[in-house]
Amino acid sequence: MRLADLETPALILDAAKMRANIARMNAAARRHGVMLRPHLKTGKSVEVAKAMTAGWPGAVTVSTLKEADRFFAAGFRDILYAVGIAPNKLAHAARLTREGCVLTLILDSLEAAEMVAAFGRENGVTLPALIEIDSDDHRAGVGPDDAATLAAIATALTDGAELRGVMTHGGGSYNSTTEEGLAAHAELERSGAVRAAENLRAAGFACPVVSVGSTPTALFARNLDGVTELRVGVYVFHDLVMAGLGVCAVEDVAVGVLASVIGHQAARGQLIIDAGWMAMSRDRGTQGQQVDQGYGLVCDAGGRALGDLIVASANQEHGIVARRDGGPLDVARFPVGTLLRVLPNHSCATAAQHGEYQVVDGGDAIVGTWQRFGGW
Amino acid sequence: MRLADLETPALILDAAKMRANIARMNAAARRHGVMLRPHLKTGKSVEVAKAMTAGWPGAVTVSTLKEADRFFAAGFRDILYAVGIAPNKLAHAARLTREGCVLTLILDSLEAAEMVAAFGRENGVTLPALIEIDSDDHRAGVGPDDAATLAAIATALTDGAELRGVMTHGGGSYNSTTEEGLAAHAELERSGAVRAAENLRAAGFACPVVSVGSTPTALFARNLDGVTELRVGVYVFHDLVMAGLGVCAVEDVAVGVLASVIGHQAARGQLIIDAGWMAMSRDRGTQGQQVDQGYGLVCDAGGRALGDLIVASANQEHGIVARRDGGPLDVARFPVGTLLRVLPNHSCATAAQHGEYQVVDGGDAIVGTWQRFGGW
Numbered sequence: 001m002r003l004a005d006l007e008t009p010a011l012i013l014d015a016a017k018m019r020a021n022i023a024r025m026n027a028a029a030r031r032h033g034v035m036l037r038p039h040l041k042t043g044k045s046v047e048v049a050k051a052m053t054a055g056w057p058g059a060v061t062v063s064t065l066k067e068a069d070r071f072f073a074a075g076f077r078d079i080l081y082a083v084g085i086a087p088n089k090l091a092h093a094a095r096l097t098r099e100g101c102v103l104t105l106i107l108d109s110l111e112a113a114e115m116v117a118a119f120g121r122e123n124g125v126t127l128p129a130l131i132e133i134d135s136d137d138h139r140a141g142v143g144p145d146d147a148a149t150l151a152a153i154a155t156a157l158t159d160g161a162e163l164r165g166v167m168t169h170g171g172g173s174y175n176s177t178t179e180e181g182l183a184a185h186a187e188l189e190r191s192g193a194v195r196a197a198e199n200l201r202a203a204g205f206a207c208p209v210v211s212v213g214s215t216p217t218a219l220f221a222r223n224l225d226g227v228t229e230l231r232v233g234v235y236v237f238h239d240l241v242m243a244g245l246g247v248c249a250v251e252d253v254a255v256g257v258l259a260s261v262i263g264h265q266a267a268r269g270q271l272i273i274d275a276g277w278m279a280m281s282r283d284r285g286t287q288g289q290q291v292d293q294g295y296g297l298v299c300d301a302g303g304r305a306l307g308d309l310i311v312a313s314a315n316q317e318h319g320i321v322a323r324r325d326g327g328p329l330d331v332a333r334f335p336v337g338t339l340l341r342v343l344p345n346h347s348c349a350t351a352a353q354h355g356e357y358q359v360v361d362g363g364d365a366i367v368g369t370w371q372r373f374g375g376w
Numbered sequence: 377m378r379l380a381d382l383e384t385p386a387l388i389l390d391a392a393k394m395r396a397n398i399a400r401m402n403a404a405a406r407r408h409g410v411m412l413r414p415h416l417k418t419g420k421s422v423e424v425a426k427a428m429t430a431g432w433p434g435a436v437t438v439s440t441l442k443e444a445d446r447f448f449a450a451g452f453r454d455i456l457y458a459v460g461i462a463p464n465k466l467a468h469a470a471r472l473t474r475e476g477c478v479l480t481l482i483l484d485s486l487e488a489a490e491m492v493a494a495f496g497r498e499n500g501v502t503l504p505a506l507i508e509i510d511s512d513d514h515r516a517g518v519g520p521d522d523a524a525t526l527a528a529i530a531t532a533l534t535d536g537a538e539l540r541g542v543m544t545h546g547g548g549s550y551n552s553t554t555e556e557g558l559a560a561h562a563e564l565e566r567s568g569a570v571r572a573a574e575n576l577r578a579a580g581f582a583c584p585v586v587s588v589g590s591t592p593t594a595l596f597a598r599n600l601d602g603v604t605e606l607r608v609g610v611y612v613f614h615d616l617v618m619a620g621l622g623v624c625a626v627e628d629v630a631v632g633v634l635a636s637v638i639g640h641q642a643a644r645g646q647l648i649i650d651a652g653w654m655a656m657s658r659d660r661g662t663q664g665q666q667v668d669q670g671y672g673l674v675c676d677a678g679g680r681a682l683g684d685l686i687v688a689s690a691n692q693e694h695g696i697v698a699r700r701d702g703g704p705l706d707v708a709r710f711p712v713g714t715l716l717r718v719l720p721n722h723s724c725a726t727a728a729q730h731g732e733y734q735v736v737d738g739g740d741a742i743v744g745t746w747q748r749f750g751g752w
Binding site: 009092107274353354 | 384439483639640696
């Protein structure tokens with residue numbers, strides 16, 4: 001099987017690029033002496049998970065309890081569910097715990113801590129938890145210096161639950177586009193998590209885990225003193241948003257959607273391809289960046305960019321390919337049936353639209369088909 | 377099972393609203409005396425397909441060959457694949473044809489017509505096809521008055537393929553927001569398709585099928601003279617984009633995502649819920665409309681809107697709920713665990729993020745779980 005034997009659209013994963021991305025992140029984590037706890041929400045694939053954890057103890061991060069189910073079934077036993085816990089998921093979490101999974105929850109309020117601990121007491125299970133810290137005023141979490149709330153949550157977690165430490169996610173780093181800015185953001189993330197841990201320790205609570213991470217901060221951090229683990233995910237494939245931040249090169253992007261030209265609108269300088277938003281997702285993450293990549297950067301089937309061709313607009317199963325500057329395009333260069341590969345703005349979002357990866361290894365031979373899953 | 381017994385996020389389908397939406401579209405089609413050929417790309421569910429085709433001959437429209445496979449297996453035999461055909465799908469199309477499916481293709485160029493006919497001749501199969509017409513300068517298709525191209529395509533389709541007629545999709549209607557504008561767009565669609573059919577007939581080609589449709593034009597058309605069938609899909613669930621166009625009321629939207637409050641950022645007037653863009657999709661279809669609904673309109677668990685609360689921003693598994701005007705919100709009204717239902721901008725996109733519908737019938741009892749599928 002080669003690329004030309006596939007029906008389009010199809011999600012292509014270049015394993016050679018993935019391996020290089022993994023090696024780079026592994027080196028960053030080793031340089032800082034912290035354990036990698038890769039986030040599996042980008043790949044949602046057992047094969048990708050195994051590649052990300054090779055050489056590490058096998059601790060992982062997930063974004064859904066379905067990921068926890070699937071990766072536990074595949075042999076992963078130390079799983080951090082890194083979305084604030086809701087009451088209707090506690091029975092599911094307890095089931096995994098009883099089956100032998102070390103499933104750690106996160107929460108950021110006394111209310112949630114009391115709920116988790118009460119559930120644990122009533123159901124005879126001890127649920128490990130981290131307190132989520134808001135290190136950059138970005139989304140969720142307790143302020144790192146809010147010692148009173150931290151201590152109250154820690155106290156609530158002493159029976160029916162177990163405080164394991166703190167975690168933060170420097171999601172605000174996605175707005176930094178310079179090496180200096182990314183390094184500063186990494187320090188904000190590190191120092192916030194460490195300060196919160198110190199506040200807990202000063203109040204008499206053990207806080208063995210200090211967990212931080214985002215792909216941009218992990219790759220640009222200058223030191224991770226006091227941090228015990230790094231949670232990163234999108235680095236495994238990278239994408240155009242990461243390239244736009246300067247975190248990777250466009251050539252590092254390991255996933256793309258193989259599409260066929262199905263028509264032309266010569267007068268408008270447009271090609272029509274069979275990859276619309278269903279295949280690419282509606283993610284427009286580069287819209288606010290310096291280079292707007294539309295719904296994706298158009299490459300030849302082998303993944304080499306074709307000048308400044310982008311998917312300028314998208315319907316459900318139609319992508320409209322045009323020059324980024326809207327200028328004239330010689331559509332005759334792209335007859336019906338021409339294969340193109342479109343690199344995604346956001347690999348988590350684009351991969352989520354597909355049920356499998358067609359794996360190549362630098363060339364155009366299909367060397368494997370890896371299943372992925374979605375849902376909750 | 378009731379809503380409160382579900383793990384969140386979960387896709388809720390209110391069958392009572394769906395039935396009312398179907399009845400309204402059925403009445404519009406009957407008023408115009410045209411056959412309904414519902415588009416199944418919104419529901420991607422056998423149960424939804426059966427509800428849409430009840431009382432009709434069972435002709436349907438699909439957007440992927442996987443839909444054709446699944447719906448053919450479920451008993452649908454007259455299937456229009458309404459995306460321009462690519463060469464790598466012809467073997468699949470021929471397989472379905474040999475199995476007894478009347479699978480009609482669409483194309484809009486002599487190049488594609490010659491490719492389809494050559495494939496048919498070489499493989500001993502006759503593939504039925506419609507010529508796609510560009511009635512509103514919107515996306516794909518041959519101009520309705522380009523008699524020479526229409527005749528050339530029709531000629532190319534005489535051996536190995538079979539010209540069945542013409543089809544158009546007035547997708548530009550999504551930019552009309554008045555009854556008058558929608559009616560005018562419906563007439564553009566109708567008259568374009570009919571003119572193209574007349575050009576073909578004048579050149580000596582039979583053109584039995586004149587197929588048009590989009591939910592807005594179908595509901596606001598004043599006459600459909602010369603049209604033989606109506607292709608419509610999103611009406612089955614409707615969504616906030618349709619409500620923003622005045623095509624339906626917000627109360628008609630039949631699908632929503634059940635979510636839990638998982639935290640608060642009181643100082644920012646925000647709730648955090650466990651429905652992010654993975655559950656809602658990244659579709660921001662109301663962004664350019666008069667009322668921007670963010671990533672969705674926030675309702676109580678029963679589906680009644682809570683003032684002007686919207687999902688103002690979204691990460692993969694986190695939704696940030698805030699007032700549309702950014703004003704203060706009493707977050708204490710929404711303790712952790714509160715169930716909310718979020719109505720989608722675009723039901724095709726939001727439903728595609730889920731593997732099943734939890735079906736209610738006006739109340740909060742789960743009366744069924746309907747599987748849906750994705751992929752190609």
